[in-house]
Amino acid sequence: MRVGIVGCTxxxxxxLVKVLGERQDRLGGVTQLKLLASAKSAGKVMDAGVFGPLTVEEFSIDKVKKLDVVFLAVSGSFSLKYAHEIAKSGPVVIDNSSAFRNDPEIPLxxxxxxxxxxxxxxxxxxxxCTTAIAAMALWPLHQKFGIRSLIMSTYQAASGAGAEGMAELEAQTRAHVKGSAPEVSVFQYPLAFNVIPHVDSFQPNGYTREEMKVVWETRKIFGVPDMDVSCTAVRIPTLRAHAEALTIQTWAPCSVEKAKALIDEAVxxxxxxxxSSNKYPMPINATAKFDVxxxxxxxxxxxxxxxxxxxxCGDQLLRGAALNAVLIAEFLHEDKFEKPSGYKPTVLQRFMGASLSGPALWFTVGAVAATAAAATSFLTADSKPTSSSA
Structure with missing residues (x-):
């Protein structure tokens, strides 16, 4: 397979370069890897691991049109300008930006x-990345129980803002230790020894765009356009791997034991x-891991x-970006497109709500029936003619 990465630096x-090197056999082998970036980075020699040292080339359509797959690790504005043109020239384009995620014509x-x-x-x-990490853990639960609503709070690492974000956190930490004032350019405030409840731009509804991405994308990926989703996104002073606290309301009764079994079996x-052994997800352990x-x-x-x-917890540069992109290419190469099954709430569940499912539903039905019977009895008694007094 002939592969290109635009935004390789x-x-x-x-x-992406590292993951491709580790998983190229699943793509039938990568026979050609082109590294492309802006004119500023052109000519730079990158260590591409198993692919050896490769020279970064300045991007152009002519340089990618004969490739099989092109990964875009660039800004949304770049993707909007070039993604369709690249795709029309021949390659399949897998875009890591937010440019097309909400486009109904583009699969997410x-x-x-x-x-x-x-x-x-x-x-x-x-x-x-935030959506992808949560979705991996939630999907097996959704298949079995059906997720009616999701409430998420995120604890997002500096790397969510790219290499510049990580560099700024490191510099601020050194400055704090030395007692000097930290420089702020990537984040709104110093991130070192702080948390910032502000990831991406604020929207008219009071949520940030990062938080709304979780809403829009979870619905689209799960194929449930009316799923209730709410998110609060917070930046924390860790270098890599996001953490998320998730609360779900389900359509069907669920149990901790069954949920654990489903998660344990999930790919x-x-x-x-x-x-009891202090074992739980943490960013420090999820860093550089493929699995969530x-x-x-x-x-x-x-x-x-x-x-x-x-x-x-999940490594947002891997499961939330590079790994997921490469897995898409692998999926296309394997040419297996079977649609997985998902939970379908009944009409009655949707009408009456999840809280009236199962035993609660029958208790409510019984109460309604008893009330109706009592009302009928009262009305019948009230309608009987009374005997006149002598």
Whole structure:
């Protein structure tokens, strides 16, 4: 397979080179790898691992049109300008930016969940890292129980802002130790020894665009356009790997034991859940791992038998970007497009709500029936003629 990476010098681009080197056999071998970037980076020699040292070339359509797959690790504006043109010239384009994620004509793909939507596509969008990490742990639960609503709080590493974000956190940490004032350019405030509840731009509804990406993308990937989703995204002073606290309300009754078993069996997810031994997901352990870690699985106090709480961690440069993009290419190469099954709530569940499913539903039906019978009895008695007094 002939492959190109546009934006190879950024954090995601560098990870794409590494992942391709580790997994090229799954693509039938990478016979050619082209590294492309802006004129500023052209001529730079990069260590491409198993591919050897490669010279970065300045991007042009002519340099990619004979390739099989082109990965875009660039800005949304670049993708909007060139992605369709690249795809029309020949290669399949897998775009890591947010440019096409909400486009109904462009598949937004996590191969293990909705790879079938990429069939015959020439341009495929890679999801936001925050969405991808959560989705991997939530999908097996959704297949079994059906997710009615999702509440997410994120703890996002500096690397979510790219190589510049990581460099700024490191510099701020050194400055803090030395007692000097930290320089701020990437983030809104000093990130070292701080948390910032502001990731991406604020929207008219008070949510940030990062938070709304979780809403839009989860619905699209799961194929549930009316799923209730809410997210609060927070930047924290870790270098790499995002963490997320997830609360779900389900359509069907769920249990902690069954949820753990489903997560443990899922591809791309590792169950790390043994509180008695202090084993739970953490960014420091999820860093540089392909699998998402999931644990702290609990029955929801709020939603009872129809809800779960869990905690997940994943390397957003891998599962949330480079790895997922390469997995899409692998999926296309394998040419397997079977649509996975998902939970379908009944009409009655949708009408009456998840809280009236199962035993609660029959209790409510019984109460309604008893009330109706009592009302009928009262009305019947009231309508009987009374005897006149002598």
């Amino acid at each position: 950024g954090a995601v681009g560098e990870e 793909v996590i191969p293990e969940i909705n790879g079938h939507t990429a069939k015959n596509a020439k341009l495929i969008a890679n999801p936001n 791309g997810v590792q169950l790390v859940d043994d509180p 870690e999931a644990g702290r699985v609990r029955q929801s106090i709020v939603f009872g038998d129809f809800g779960l709480d869990l905690f997940v």
